[in-house]
Amino acid sequence: MSSPAVSLPSYDRSTLTPGIVHIGLGNFHRAHQAVYLDDLFALGEGHDWAIIGAGVRPADARMREALLAQDCLSTVIELDPAGRRARRVGAMIDFLPVETGNATLIAAMAKPEIRIVSLTVTEGGYFMDPAGRLDTGAAEIAADAANPSAPGTAFGAILAALKARRAAGIAPFTVMSCDNLPGNGSVTRQVVIGLARLFDPELAAWVDAHVAFPNGMVDRITPATGERERAMAAAFGIADPVPVTCEPFRQWVLEDRFPAGRPALEKVGVVFTDHVHAYETMKIRILNGGHAIIAYPGGLMDIDLVHEAMEEPLIVAFLDRLEREEIIPIVPPVPDTDLGDYYRVIRARFSNPEVADTVRRLCLDGSNRQPKFIVPSIRDNRATGRLPKGLILASALWCRYCAGVTDSGAAIAPNDPNWDELSARARAAKADPSVWFGMQDVYGNLGEDVEVVAAFSAALDALWSRGTRAVLTDYLAG
Template identity: 85%
Template sequence: MTTPALSLPAYDRSALTPGIVHIGLGNFHRAHQAVYLDDLFALGEGHDWAIIGAGVRPADGRMREALMAQDCLSTVVELDPAGKSARRIGAMIDFLPVEPGNAALIAAMSKPEIRIVSLTVTEGGYFMDSVGRLDAGAAEIRADAANPGAPETAFGAILAALKARRDAGIIPFTVMSCDNLPGNGDVTRDVVVGLARLFDPGFADWVNANVAFPNGMVDRITPATGERERAMAAAFGLDDPVPVTCEPFRQWVLEDRFPAGRPALEKVGVIFTEHVHAYETMKIRILNGGHAIIAYPGGLMDIDLVHEAMEEPLITAFLDKVEREEIIPIVPPVPDTDLQAYYAIIRERFANPEVADTVRRLCLDGSNRQPKFIVPSIRDNRAAGRLPKGLILASALWCRYCAGVTDSGAVIAPNDPNWDELTARAQAAKADPAAWLAMRDVYGDLGEDAEVAGAFAAALEAVWARGARAVLTEYIGG
């Protein structure tokens, strides 16, 4: 049997020098930012922008051990239904020790050649409270505020390095979030400045005035790594314990705010624009909202994989109807983008069988995702004088899912940081639907809208009485 072809870095890695420290070497970073840089280096450009990897969690230490053993090369397998391809990404040249106090990380970020510090620390890693402010009561934040010279969080380490650079007269680096957060640059600024304010208000003012935090929109589906993914790497002749698999599609949209300089990423497909929020709204409403629309009926129908959900005609019809009637019409215009064509691409991505993304993953953390991905579309429809019954049904299906059993009676394992609270509330909502809408951190004052409350109650009662399949059939039939 012939081993499939493997693409190797098309440049001399020994000639690379660092310009970026990246914190959080998970699958998404290695299939996204690192790939864009690998493409740029292959053009013979930007060789002074190589990545130094870093992390602040125990899992980062395990990732360091795996990657250092293979010269910091990452395997990226693209899951194209027409045929898989693999490449070794060489954009990272070192991985700092992961240690208490983060001395090595702070020292690296303090060096003048580091002009960007980027992060993928997950949506939940920003220590934000339910209304989007820094949670000053979080144990890690309190600890860093009390001991800023030996911080345990990425944000504390960033502040320690910025202070060292200020004291040495070195221009600040740009802090670039690559996490899937609305306004990720603004969120990062709020967290970094908010933490600084807890221990040195004057320094916080300096950071706020002198450090750039560009907003960006990132997109690529990267499933978790398991035995299936390791077997894919092995098919290309690689014994890699941490390969990354991903869909062929990728997108990166950035504000061009990099006072210390940046690589010429526009040459490899990154869009630099002042309209990041327009792209972000498009993605959040159409893609992330679409995920929620297919996830909860799929979960209630005992469907395991996303492409299998897309093979269920009721789910795809539900998705199409809600997207075309209630989501796309209220998405603001996006430069050089046809929203219907964008949705067609999203639909293809959801249906890709090679990705093998799970319905359970899409159902995860609804208490954090619903107020970002579904509720804003409900609000915008209401502002336009419309009652979006499909979006309200999608939220009712989330409530029903959180009750903890599928329509067949199978137990749903905990799937939200607030699962116990959600389950109790969902079970109470079976008799009193208003109990669910009373979650103001999710719905705000929507529960006080009589038409929304009535539509939600009717949808939830129907799902309990007849099941997701029957309710989708009724909705699609009008």
């Protein structure tokens, strides 16, 4: 039996020239930014905007080896319930060596043809402190400040390249974060300028005045790659150690601030707008918040896959109620978007069995995600005088999960960079729930809100004494 057809680049890749250096060649970038550029190149446009891949961490060297062995082509498999589709994405034409000091990366970014440097370094990779400022005490930031000519971080390398361009009279590139965090461009700007101030205030002032950091909202579910995903590629006749699988849906919303120019991505579905923040708030509250709402009860009920959690009536009813009563009503309007319709699309995406996304992945890194995805919705409800008991229960479910054992008694493996601290707090909160609200980097001053703490305490006590299923049943019964 022959393998299903694979879509190949329809353009001559030998005509591509680089315009972008991208740092962080994970699954999301290869299923998102690279796909949009591949679509643009297929229109016969933008062939001077090809990607040069780069990385600053040891794991990036393994990705480099795998991709160079296949001429920098990425296998992207869309997991549509109606049938899987595979394509080979050809937007990247090289992958720089991963090396201590990042000299090759800096030299590449200093070249005039590079007009955009983009990043996917994960939400937690921006060295921000609990107050939302650059963590100047972070070891990697301190090392870059002490030795800026041989930096170890992406941000230090960006500064070294910008300094070289300034010295050579070359206009600066645009720095474009593609990570899923609020105000990603503003955060990146703060980190880059904050680092520069530690060792070269004049350079910091120049970056502040001349370098653009557009904000953007990105969205596409891309599960981690394992044997299942490699087997999917093999079924298409592709021997690829690093294929990417993803849902059919994708979205990219960007501020149009690219002084050095940009590819015409609006021709392939990217929305350029001054209202990125509105789209971003919608996505973070409804989608990312929704992920957290289904993840922790799913984890406590020993459910492995996200679509299986969506098949559990208690969980999906919990999600529906929180979205419609406590989240969507406090999401600001979004241009040309009906929030109810948007949620219906999200619900269908969560339910896609082909994606086989894991509950554990959604539970990952709650200490970084909760203050972005859940706590702001609690705050906004309180600002209207409402006590959002469902969202508070969702936060209690996170606390209960961090205690490290499911309702059945099965152990939960560490699932957060701060797992040891979280677990200790979660166990202590069983007797004194206020301990949990001592995490001001997560909750700020919410621990001073007597009604919030009382509702959290009641929910957590019920979860320990009666279990997730019973607590959800009672909540839904009103």
